[in-house]
Amino acid sequence: MAATKIIDAPRNGHEMAPLNTRARGDGTHGVTIVLTASQRNSVSSVEIPGEPDRAAWSGKMQFFLSIIGYSVGLGNIWRFPYLCQQNGGGAFLIPFMVMLILEGVPLFLIELGIGQRMRLGALGVWNTIHPWLGGIGISSCIVTLFVALYYNVIITWVFFYLFNSFRYPLPWASCPTNGTVEVEECARSSETAYFWYRTTLDAAPSMDEPGGLKWWIVLCLFLSWTIVFFIVMKGIQSSGKVVYFTSLFPYIVLTIFFIRGITLRGASAGLIHMYTPKVEKLADPTVWLDAATQVFYSFGLAFGSLIAFGSYNPPKNNCVRDVLLVSVCNAITAIYASVVIFAILGFKATVNVDRCIDLNKDILTKHGLLQFKNATMEEYESVLMKIDKSELVSLELEECSLSKQLDNAAEGTGLAFIVITQAIVELPGAPFWAVLFFTMLLSLGLGSQIGILEGMLCTLFDIDIIKRVKKQHVTGVVCLFCFSVGFIFCTGAGEYWLKMFDSFAGTIGLVVVALMETIAVVYVYGHERFTEDIYQMTGYRPGLYWQLTWRYIGPVIMSAILVSSVVFMVIRNPTYGAWNAQLGAVQQSNYPPWVMGIALAMILAGVLPMPIVFLMRSFQCLKVDLDIHQGSIRRNETTASTKEMIDNDDDENDEDDYS
Secondary structure (H helix, E strand, C coil): CCEEEEEEEECCCCCCCCCCCCCCCCCCCEEEEEEEECCCCCHHHCCCCCCCCCCCCCCHHHHHHHHHHHHCCHHHHHCHHHHHHHCCHHHHHHHHHHHHHHHHHHHHHHHHHHHHHHCCCHHHHHHHHCHHHCHHHHHHHHHHHHHHHHHHHHHHHHHHHHHHCCCCCCCCCCCCEECCEECHHHHHCCHHHHHHHHHHCCCCCECCECCCCCHHHHHHHHHHHHHHHHHHCCCHHHHHHHHHHHHHHHHHHHHHHHHHHCCCCCHHHHHHHHHCCCHHHHHCHHHHHHHHHHHHHHCCCCCCHHHHHHHCCCCCCCHHHHHHHHHHHHHHHHHHHHHHHHHHHHHHHHHHHHHHHHHHHHHHHHCCCCCCCCCCHHHHHHHHHHCCHHHHHHCCCCCCCHHHHHHCCCCHHHHHHHHHHHHHHCCCCHHHHHHHHHHHHHHHHHHHHHHHHHHHHHHHCCCHHHHCCCHHHHHHHHHHHHHHHHHHHHCCCHHHHHHHHHHHHCCHHHHHHHHHHHHHHHHHHHHHHHHHHHHHHHCCCCCHHHHHHHHHHHHHHHHHHHHHHHHHHHHCCCEEEEEECCCCEEEEEECCHHHHHHHHHHHHHHHCHHHHHHHHHHCCCCCCCCCCCCCCCCCCCCCCCCHHHHHHHHHHHHHHHCC
């Protein structure tokens, strides 16, 4: 006869009853009957579902530093300054702050709050809300895997530059020579561009001709994944200790660079150029779209990492305060980093203009137009004014313009490995500054990579069969798999593959996942219930601002990002920058058809699990009581919007559930 146990407990809307009660360990079969009261009007009455023995942060500071290290990443250093420069200078801060308030902060609270409430990873959370939504967790995990693959390659390149920073003089300070003549490829480009494309990447001419594996990149990639494995192998028990370095060290380095940067010649010119507001740019809708996209990716939304971080919090943690603090810190860091970057770029531009003027003085002196090479600027400019345009061309005089130098915008790897390295060479004690800079990039990269992997592994451990395996073993298999796939980034076409992954693997999929997460929480789980959950956990009841952004504004902004991304992808033929060794320059090339096929497959792999799981479970092709997380699927109350859907599903499975 089945054993029956009766429990009297306060109702909180998320009590879990086992779906499959066959293996109890004592030879009996039984069900759990939950007798609950209906009142939920006390903050102290909150009771959290999920795993009672779930890992937890050792303290508030560890959680805060982990989430700062995750959300404040490389994009704050090499993406935000570029967007400011291209989209109106200081005026870009207006759309950025607007999108931060209307999009970033509300979505941030949804992920952090639902993770803390359910105390489960991404897969368990969406199965808890409704089994038909389980595909959201799968999609999130797949997209996170794609991003983890190429994000660690950036750390690999940083390691290579860091090791070379201990040499004096720096290896990218001058062009190599064949005897007494500079290598032609370097002479046609620049010292830093040559070191990046030829010495570091040994860049191939195209993706169709990748060349072989570059052993130095393979070794650095192995080192990167080895370090990441040892950091995350025990979950937050091991990674939580590392974040004290990865989160705080970048701020120390930024401050050192800030103090040094603002004292450099030309720093003020760089800052004025960057922050001079061009208000007319605000009428361009792409500026607002860039701001929304930057906010979305700078927070690391939809990876499942924020849900995982929230699930390790105690039930009474004030997640609203955490969201506001991290949001402010993220925005201030982006602005602070852009000040540092443009102070250094202003110095670099000033040095380049001085070199240009010296070169022009040499030419004018040789042609007898200028009396002395060390002539004053007034004498130099007066001679230039007397020369007509045709003579300027025949003399091969260059235009020495500070604004033109500052307008040569760069982002991503071009900013970090070419532009900034050129500026570092000009600093006294260049190796010291190079070591500092690349150690900072390493800290930022590792902080984000830890969060990305933690979100993916937390999702995997929501699956019961994987939960039985030691975390070190699962983490080792994941890291080994990623290292093996990462070989495609170790060829001469490695940077081209990384840009393809960055353009396709982590864009559309993440936006779709974030949109579905919002719909799931606000319209399926219910915005009123989620509001009550926040009140139960924090004592603060989200008001009109939160309701409007959750229900209407946030979904509209994400839909706009999604539609525009698809439209731009179709209208603009996707290209990548391939290195032309003969010209010593980057040329835009079309992706080969087979590469576009891979890109399309990655997009579909990140999106299709959601409709597939929905259809399979709605048509009973996939059993609802799969061991995703024991007890994570049954609910004891519903919202009006989902009652019919849930009731139909439950009616068809009543016999299985209570057998």
